[in-house]
Amino acid sequence: MKRITSKPAVLAIIMACVASPLSAQESLPIRNCTWCHGSSAQGYTSAPRIAGQTHRYIENSLLSFKSHARDNPASKQYMWGAAANLSGETARGFAVYFSELPASPANDGDEALASEGKSIYVEGRPASNVVSCIVCHGPNAEGFEGIPRLGGMGHDYLKRRLEQWNEGYHAAAEPMPRIAKRLSANEIEALASYLSFVR
Amino acid sequence: MKIVGLRLATTAVFALAFALAVKAADRDEGGDSAHGFQAKLEYCKTCHGLSGEGYRGYFPMPRLAGQQPKYIENQLRAFIERRRVNPVMFNVAHVLSPATLAALSEHFRNLNPEPIGGGPRDHIALGKTIFEQGLPESNVPACSACHGPEAKGHEEIPRLAGQLFPYTLKALSYWGKERGVGGSRDDTSAIMVPTTHNLTHEQMSAIAAYLSYMK
Structure with a gap:
């Protein structure tokens, strides 16, 4: 009797061992x-x-x-x-x-600023040497290889990251510190708002 | 006493004039002043690389280092005149004054960083053959005939050596859609249309790979 009940237990242990490598996430x-x-x-x-x-x-x-x-x-x-x-x-x-x-997108920016933000994202502001974001981050802000996806990120996070390059943080992340220093507070607000709605 | 007063007045006038000039330079967003030029140069290098080596973003941004100034000038004019379709570069180009444009292209001509490389290495040999000998059976001339044996270009014909692999591949793949648009007779880029039509994707990739490592 004892031997019989232990069989399912042994089987369960074996199953668990076989199953775990199949779903790598379970080990994370x-x-x-x-x-x-x-x-x-x-x-x-x-x-x-x-x-x-x-x-x-x-x-x-x-x-x-x-x-x-x-x-x-x-x-x-x-x-x-x-x-x-x-x-x-x-x-x-x-x-x-x-x-x-x-x-899913955060949708937590200021909707009234989204169109200005989109225009900065797509065209930059060549007259004041603000480069276009689209060339690296992609048409839907989807990112590329090591370049992050920005579409649908939260407004506050995006805004703080853009501000922090100007405050000297994460200086090694070329070329973002040089890009962000050209942005005005209003432009940062508009970009963060626009991006929060991008799907 | 009078002389001292006059001197002071003269100094004040010069100081004022200088201050006004500096202020004008700060406002000069076209980049003609030394200050404006440096800012504009940094702007170009933000995307095209600190040494003009190019940059791989979602869209590949071409190497400008060692590029022929006449080619750069002609392309920037092509963006403005919509002979070459690129919404981002249209905006970039239309705020550049001719003087700034000339100074920028002169600056990039003199840069010589290592190429980024990155093209598939197993395609290099075929690329070298096409570059040096063309494909007589497909009526493709040798690239070197116009671009030079070292791919350094000449006047309006661009340097290709060290150009980014995805950039060259994209240019060859979509030639008539992006360049030589509008059928202008002045646009020399139309020369490339029959050549690109006669290349297969694999051959384009081979040429782009070979060029991406060329110094």
Whole structure:
């Protein structure tokens, strides 16, 4: 009798061992990320949406938190510790996992500024040497390789990132510090508003 | 006493004139002043690379380093006149004064960074053959005949050496749609139309790969 009952238990253990490598995500401590970034990774307060982000950008970001190259206050407070013991393999695993999740737009910018923001995004402001964003980030702000997706990110996050380059943070992220220093406060507000609505 | 007063007045006048000139230069967004030119140059390099080596964004931004000034000038005019269709570069070009344009193209001509490379290496040999000998059976002339044996270009004919792989591939693939638009007789880019029509995608990719590593 005892031998019979143990059979399903053994089988369950074997199944668990076979099943786990098939779904790589199960070996990743996803919850460590989603506590702050939201259970579907759509972002929550100061933690940005990471669902649907380009995987190379997520991986590079995690490594730049670990190396402290990314040094704005929220990074220092939360992400330096979170990434301190991250292996390259785990960083890549997180990056691929979150890049494949569906993303929905934050829609939390000022709608009245969206058309001005779009015009800056597409055309830049050549007369004041503001470059166009579309050439790197793409027609739908979808990102490209290591260049991040911006479409549908939260307004406050986008705004703070654009401001922080001018405050000297994350100086290694060429060419963004040089681009952002040309933007006025109104232009930053308009860009962040427009991008929050992009699908 | 009078002399001292006069001197002071003269100094004040000069100081005022200087201050006004500086203010005018700050406002000069076309970039003709030294200050405006530096800002405009930095603007170009933000996308085209700090040494003009090009940059791989969602759209590839071409290498300008070592480019023929006449080619740059002609292309910027082509954007303005809509002979070459590119919404971003139309906006960039139409605020440039002729003097700034000339100074910018002269600056880029003298830069010589290493090429970014990046084209598929297994295509290089075929690319070299097409570049040097053409494809007689498909009526494709050797690229070197016009662009020079080292692909450095000449006057309105562009330098191709070290150009970004995706940029060259895109240019060859969509030639008549982007360049030589409007059927203007002055537009020398029409020369390339029959050549690009006779190339297969694989041959275009091979040429672009070969050029991407060329110094």
